[in-house]
Amino acid sequence: MSDIDDQPDRIYQTPQDNVADFTFDAAVARVFPDMIKRSVPGYAETVAMSGVIAGRYAQPGSNLYDLGCSLGAVTLAMRHAVTAADCRIVGIDNSESMIERARHYVALDDASVAVDLRCADILQEPLTHASVTALNFVLQFIDPQQRLQLLQNIAAATLPGGVLILSEKLQFDEQEQAIQTDLHHDFKRANGYSDLEIAQKRSAIENVLIPESEGAHIERLQQAGFSRVIRWYQCFNFASFLAIK
Numbered sequence: 001m002s003d004i005d006d007q008p009d010r011i012y013q014t015p016q017d018n019v020a021d022f023t024f025d026a027a028v029a030r031v032f033p034d035m036i037k038r039s040v041p042g043y044a045e046t047v048a049m050s051g052v053i054a055g056r057y058a059q060p061g062s063n064l065y066d067l068g069c070s071l072g073a074v075t076l077a078m079r080h081a082v083t084a085a086d087c088r089i090v091g092i093d094n095s096e097s098m099i100e101r102a103r104h105y106v107a108l109d110d111a112s113v114a115v116d117l118r119c120a121d122i123l124q125e126p127l128t129h130a131s132v133t134a135l136n137f138v139l140q141f142i143d144p145q146q147r148l149q150l151l152q153n154i155a156a157a158t159l160p161g162g163v164l165i166l167s168e169k170l171q172f173d174e175q176e177q178a179i180q181t182d183l184h185h186d187f188k189r190a191n192g193y194s195d196l197e198i199a200q201k202r203s204a205i206e207n208v209l210i211p212e213s214e215g216a217h218i219e220r221l222q223q224a225g226f227s228r229v230i231r232w233y234q235c236f237n238f239a240s241f242l243a244i245k
């Protein structure tokens, strides 16, 4: 097995005295396809439909952004769906380990749309001439104080008729939260995670993944400059929105 091959996610299999805060380091990058598939209900559909949405909304001569692109799953889904002329897909992630592996996957792919992968902070990187931007399972890791500014930057860079695809883990009222959390953990168990793995992962993300309600997301997207927001998908506690400028 070469160093670039994906591996199964065993990160939380052994008991840890102090579970460290979750980061997107080399160990996570190596197991990421397995981790996200087994952790996020509806992940495969969200990636595939991000491609379908990109196919409809891509405008000739524009940029398509995949912000927090990790291994470039959405970058590649977009690349295979876009038919508009002279588009460029820009994938940005501030984890070196993720971008290094994303470069490997993109090099193996033979579609012709230009792809530019950058290791950078999406809060700092200038965005321009965007027809489609994907922000899939990323905003939840951004400091809540900086979320509006990021969405305003995306909206300002978005061409008229352009879109943002925003996918997130959602927060609910107390009663629904209990039901959704049980179902999410059942989903993880059905995918082979043990109670220990589920509990340790939960501790690891507690202070770094801060989910918000659907209402908070929709209100902020509108405040940022998007005129219409549609929830096009939800599977348990994960949802995806289409925000149209």
Ligand SMILES: C[S@@+](CC[C@H](N)C(=O)[O-])C[C@H]1O[C@@H](n2cnc3c(N)ncnc32)[C@H](O)[C@@H]1O
Pocket (backbone or CB within 6 Å): 024, 036, 047, 067, 068, 069, 070, 071, 072, 073, 074, 092, 093, 094, 095, 098, 120, 121, 122, 123, 135, 136, 137, 138, 141, 142
């Ligand atoms: C859950 S993963 C995203 C999954 C990916 N969008 C997909 O659909 O496969 C979150 C990613 O966001 C990246 N990230 C978090 N904060 C970031 C920031 N400020 N700038 C750039 N990337 C960031 C992390 O490094 C990580 O790769």
Ligand SMILES: O=C(O)C(=O)C[C@]1(C(=O)O)C=C[C@@H](O)C=C1
Pocket (backbone or CB within 6 Å): 035, 036, 039, 040, 137, 169, 201, 202, 205, 209
């Ligand atoms: O594992 C969880 O409970 C999650 O919330 C899933 C989640 C995510 O939403 O990004 C958390 C971290 C990993 O990147 C993969 C999946």
